[in-house]
Structures are given as structure tokens and as C-alpha cells.
Amino acid sequence: MLRKxxxxxxxxxxISRLSAxxxxxxIRKVSSAEIWIPWQEExxxxxxxxxxxxxxxxxxYETDMQRYKNDETDSWARKMFGTRLVGIxxxxxxxxxxxxxxxxxxxxxxNGETAVTTEQVFVAGDFGMAGKTVRFLLPQGxxxxxxxxxxxxxxxxxxxxxxxxxxGYTPQLIVSEAFAxxxxxxxxxxxxxTDYTKSFSRETEDAIKQIFADEKKVTYTSRLDxxxxxxxxxxxxxxxxxxxxxxxxxxxxxxxxxxTVSGIRNRAGEFxxxxxxxxxxxxxxxxxxxxxxxxxxxxxxxxxxLGIPFSISIFRGLAASGVSYAVPxxxxxxxxxxxxxxxxxVPIVVYRSTQNEGVMQRxxxxxx
Numbered sequence: 001m002l003r004k005x006x007x008x009x010x011x012x013x014x015i016s017r018l019s020a021x022x023x024x025x026x027i028r029k030v031s032s033a034e035i036w037i038p039w040q041e042e043x044x045x046x047x048x049x050x051x052x053x054x055x056x057x058x059x060x061y062e063t064d065m066q067r068y069k070n071d072e073t074d075s076w077a078r079k080m081f082g083t084r085l086v087g088i089x090x091x092x093x094x095x096x097x098x099x100x101x102x103x104x105x106x107x108x109x110x111n112g113e114t115a116v117t118t119e120q121v122f123v124a125g126d127f128g129m130a131g132k133t134v135r136f137l138l139p140q141g142x143x144x145x146x147x148x149x150x151x152x153x154x155x156x157x158x159x160x161x162x163x164x165x166x167x168g169y170t171p172q173l174i175v176s177e178a179f180a181x182x183x184x185x186x187x188x189x190x191x192x193x194t195d196y197t198k199s200f201s202r203e204t205e206d207a208i209k210q211i212f213a214d215e216k217k218v219t220y221t222s223r224l225d226x227x228x229x230x231x232x233x234x235x236x237x238x239x240x241x242x243x244x245x246x247x248x249x250x251x252x253x254x255x256x257x258x259x260t261v262s263g264i265r266n267r268a269g270e271f272x273x274x275x276x277x278x279x280x281x282x283x284x285x286x287x288x289x290x291x292x293x294x295x296x297x298x299x300x301x302x303x304x305x306l307g308i309p310f311s312i313s314i315f316r317g318l319a320a321s322g323v324s325y326a327v328p329x330x331x332x333x334x335x336x337x338x339x340x341x342x343x344x345x346v347p348i349v350v351y352r353s354t355q356n357e358g359v360m361q362r363x364x365x366x367x368x
Contacts, residue, residue, distance in 0.1 A: 009215055010189040017211050018194070023204030026195040028095065030162045031087040031180060031187035036078065036137045037170050039069045043134050043152070044170065047120075047127040051169065056122040058169060083170040085138065087180030087187050088162055096174065099160035104153055112179030114153035117171040118161040126155035129171070136173065141183045148183065150175070162193065200224050253342065260350045264288075271351075288347035296343030300336050 010029070019027055037044075052061040058080070071077045088096060096116060097104045108114045115134075119125055135149045150173065162174070180187050196204045205224055212218045264271075271284055308327070315325050 008188060009217060010192055014211055015189075015192070018192070018208060021204065021207050021211065023197050023201050023207065024194055025197045026091055028092040028162070028193040029089045029177065029189045030092060030191040030193065031177060031189050032084040032172075033087075033138065033140045033180065033184055033187070035083060035085040035173065036071070036139060037081075037083060037173075038071065038135060038137070038147075039065070040134060043129060043132045044127075047123070047125075047129065047171070048169075050123045050125070050127060051120070054123050080168050081170045082168040084172045085136070085180060085183075086162065086172055086174045087177040088174060089177045092162055092193070093176065096156065096160055096162065100154045100156055109153070110176045110178055112150065112175060112182065115150045116154050116156055116174040117152055118156040118158055118174070120169070120171055121158055122169070124157075130155050134173070138183055142185050162191070200227060256343070257346055257350065260347050261354065264347065264351050264354055268354075285348045285351065288351055289344050292344040292347045293340060296340035299343070300339060 015027065015029070018024060048065065049061070051057065052059075052064075058064065064077075064080070067074050067077045068081050071081070093104070093106065093109060097106075100116070104116070105114065109116075117129060129152050131152065133149050133151045135147050137147055138144065152173075155171075161172075177187065194208060198204070200223070202224065205222060209220065274284065275281070312325055
């Protein structure tokens, strides 16, 4: 219901223009209104106990619950535990139902017999709310003093919530737009979700923004802008990561070369002895080649065993919501191949460059 001095920004005319806009695939309208849900232990008791036991605890459980129960004389409780009735259209129902595994009965939802709530960002879980009947009042409705009741058909995740700016700590109720209009008389569309025919289309986005160019109160949340921001952050992180990785790789290579030189020099007498009893230079190089390959394979296995869990933990702490973890296998396999190849080639190169003396001289040095 429109309040005094309030006007509908998303008018039917603008929504029609939006629908006709080239590149627009689907439009979902979302409305909401303030509701009050009286204290109902059987519905939200488990959720509130979990909330107050979490790091996001809003205060003292016993004191706040007592004030919640006395809501008629406590404006603080109304603000603290108030919530919203969210209305979604048919396209919104399709998306919501799909996110829930298609468990909703369309007719029951449209008739206002069932509603959906979502888990809160403070504490995850459904806390036994699904299947319960909740009572609520609608101060902005046609009958402000009437108490309505509706069954919670399912509890979705925070990602399935079409409206991310709820009221208080009480979970909001998502109902059909038809049911919301029946209770309110007129709903206020305050959010429009738009899917493009072509993902991340700048032309479509510019056309949409042009439709609402004269509306100063309209704000935009665009996946295209988020994507561009993420790409820039990704570029910076890649430059930083590749720089660190490059420095580390050079240091590791120098350390490996130094270790190989020291090892081959320490084994000079061993190689000379083997050569004196008939082992050829080619066979010695093959031995070093196999040793280097084994060293490289063991190093790669240990790096993967330790590196992947470490990278996952860092990713979870830094990545934006909704971004999945993935290993760049092609570049990783190329890097692994280069690392093993270097481990195989370096010992041979070092051996050939350090074995300039004759067998007898090396045997004498090895015996000293």
C-alpha cells in the first residue's frame, strides 16, 4: 500500500518499456510491506536461541524475549523483531521454487496458503520452521488489526532470498504477489530483477538505465559491474601472485642448482669408481636423469598435497560470495611439466660441466 507522499517508481509503463527492451529475457518484480509476527515459541523459538548463542547475539536472551512478548507496549521490540512480507510474481516463484528443489505447490503458494522463509545471515539453518503455521499482522494492510496465518512450506538459503534488506531479526515471509495484493490492496514494487538474453551485455544494461535515467531514487546492482570490479581485483591479485611466484621459483631453482652442484661434487669419487669399472657417461647421465625425475615427482606431490588445502583456505577467506574455487589445470600441468623437466635436466648439465678431469684424478680426490 502506498503511504502518504509516496509514489510508485516502477510504473506499469516503465515495466512495459523494460520488457520491450532488446536483450531483456526475464523480469521479476518484488514488493514488500512491514509486518509484525507476535512471539511464537513453536515457530521461531529454536532459531532465536541459536541467534542469541551466536557471536551475533543482539543482547540478553531472557530480557529481550520478555520484551518481545510484551510487544504491544514496547516500540523497541517492534523495531528489533519486526520483519517484512515479500511478494514475488510468477517469474520470481519459478526461480525461488527451482532454488528449493521444486518442492512448492504452485496453487497453494498463489492462494496464500503457504509461504517461504529464508535462513538468516546471522545463523544458518531452518531450525524446524518448515511445516509450521505462523501468525502475523499487517499494519499497512486493508485490515491492520486482523491476524492472519500461513504455513511455512520451506526454508531457503540466503541466496534464494529475492530481497536482501529485511527488517529486524525475525525471518521474513515470502508470499505470492497476488496474495500480497489481496491483503494490501496495492503493493509497492521496490525491486526488479532482470535477466539478459546475452550474459554481461553492456548494450542491454545501458538501455535499461536509460529507461530509469530520470529516477534519482533508483539504484542499480549489476553483475556486469561486479564482474568488472572482480576482473580488476583478479588482475591485481594475479600480478601480485605471479610476482611472488616468480621470485619464489627463481630462488627455488637457484637453491636446487646449488644443492645439485654440491651433491655431484660430493659424489665425484662414486661416479669415478663406477666409471672405472665400465659405467659410461651416458649411463651416469641416465642415473642422474632418473634421480632428478624422482625428486621432481616427489616435490610436485608434496606441493599439491600441501598447496591445494592451503589455497582453498585462503580463497574462502578472500573470495567474493558466489565465486567457486577452481584449479587452473592447464597452466598448472604446464608448470608441473616444466618443474619436473628442470629437475631432470639440471643434474645432467651440472654433471657434464663439473666432470672435466680424468678418472684417476677424480678417484684420487674421492679417496682424500
